[in-house]
Amino acid sequence: MVNAILALALVRKFPGFVFLLPAVLSAAIAVGVPGGPARAADSADPQGWIPLASDRGELTIEITVNGEPAEVLLDSGAQLNAVSTRYAERAGIEADVHRRVRVTGIFGEREVYRSQTFKMDVGGAVVPMTGMTMMPDMRHDMIFGQAFFEALTVQIDYPGNRIRFLPSRLVEFEPNVDFRWGRKDQPLIKASINGRKAWMLLDTGNSGFSILTRDTVRRYDFDEFRIEEARVSGRGINTAGDMNLVLLDSLELGPFQFTDFVAAYASQPNEGLDKRRARQLSRIKRAATRHEGILGYEVMRNFVLTMDLGNRRVHLAIPE
Numbered sequence: 001m002v003n004a005i006l007a008l009a010l011v012r013k014f015p016g017f018v019f020l021l022p023a024v025l026s027a028a029i030a031v032g033v034p035g036g037p038a039r040a041a042d043s044a045d046p047q048g049w050i051p052l053a054s055d056r057g058e059l060t061i062e063i064t065v066n067g068e069p070a071e072v073l074l075d076s077g078a079q080l081n082a083v084s085t086r087y088a089e090r091a092g093i094e095a096d097v098h099r100r101v102r103v104t105g106i107f108g109e110r111e112v113y114r115s116q117t118f119k120m121d122v123g124g125a126v127v128p129m130t131g132m133t134m135m136p137d138m139r140h141d142m143i144f145g146q147a148f149f150e151a152l153t154v155q156i157d158y159p160g161n162r163i164r165f166l167p168s169r170l171v172e173f174e175p176n177v178d179f180r181w182g183r184k185d186q187p188l189i190k191a192s193i194n195g196r197k198a199w200m201l202l203d204t205g206n207s208g209f210s211i212l213t214r215d216t217v218r219r220y221d222f223d224e225f226r227i228e229e230a231r232v233s234g235r236g237i238n239t240a241g242d243m244n245l246v247l248l249d250s251l252e253l254g255p256f257q258f259t260d261f262v263a264a265y266a267s268q269p270n271e272g273l274d275k276r277r278a279r280q281l282s283r284i285k286r287a288a289t290r291h292e293g294i295l296g297y298e299v300m301r302n303f304v305l306t307m308d309l310g311n312r313r314v315h316l317a318i319p320e
């Protein structure tokens with residue numbers, strides 16, 4: 001019954017995505033990692049919580065195409081649905097050579113193809129897919145992006161390593177974090193970093209440190225807080241790059257405050273993160289709002305996150 005309600009909610013809110021989202025939720029959602037057993041939605045507890053198998057701070061489900069298993073990342077910060085060219089070759093997914101798109105990720109820009117129509121198996125349900133962006137060098141086999149999170153209420157218990165999906169029309173909660181849409185339909189929440197207002201991308205796909213734009217670091221003189229000799233490697237949807245670390249005094253999100261906030265920023269100019277102009281992959285035109293960075297798992301792992309992006313509501317809580 002719960003799965004049927006979820007499917008109905010998705011069809012009503014996003015009829016254009018009927019090929020994907022109802023099947024994902026109504027046909028035994030599997031949450032896992034490659035090589036591990038999938039966990040079906042009917043294994044959830046009475047409150048609907050599904051255990052997350054990944055220990056990397058990521059949200060993943062498992063599907064198959066032509067019998068070939070795939071790990072799918074659920075990424076609220078992605079404006080596209082994507083498939084890796086490596087997995088496409090294994091599973092026999094063909095490119096549509098007449099459909100090229102230009103995509104921008106945190107570490108670069110490139111032109112790629114969209115896929116031809118193919119069928120995937122989601123918990124026993126055969127679901128046709130078409131026009132997925134085909135990305136080389138992508139770490140995950142597939143990414144399901146923002147439309148998934150706009151279609152329903154998603155609750156993620158990071159400390160408890162579990163997730164549940166709820167029909168938004170049946171869920172009542174009061175947001176406690178300011179939310180707005182940014183450029184390219186980016187979901188942003190309001191933060192304060194060292195007393196400076198910052199709009200941060202709410203990105204469930206970022207499993208590492210929070211990331212600040214170089215412009216933000218320069219504008220607020222955050223480079224004064226750089227941790228000397230400390231550097232990490234970041235990887236975006238397009239390319240990889242080295243990043244510096246800063247140790248800042250404070251981060252505030254809604255009613256919560258952190259001290260000794262560690263964040264990363266690109267060591268070299270970074271078009272994907274710093275460039276402001278809109279891209280053609282936007283689905284809905286909204287007022288443009290720049291952002292100062294991307295929230296990371298190192299922050300979000302403390303919270304139970306409830307988000308109903310379709311109705312612009314976000315709530316953070318610390319589990320008791």
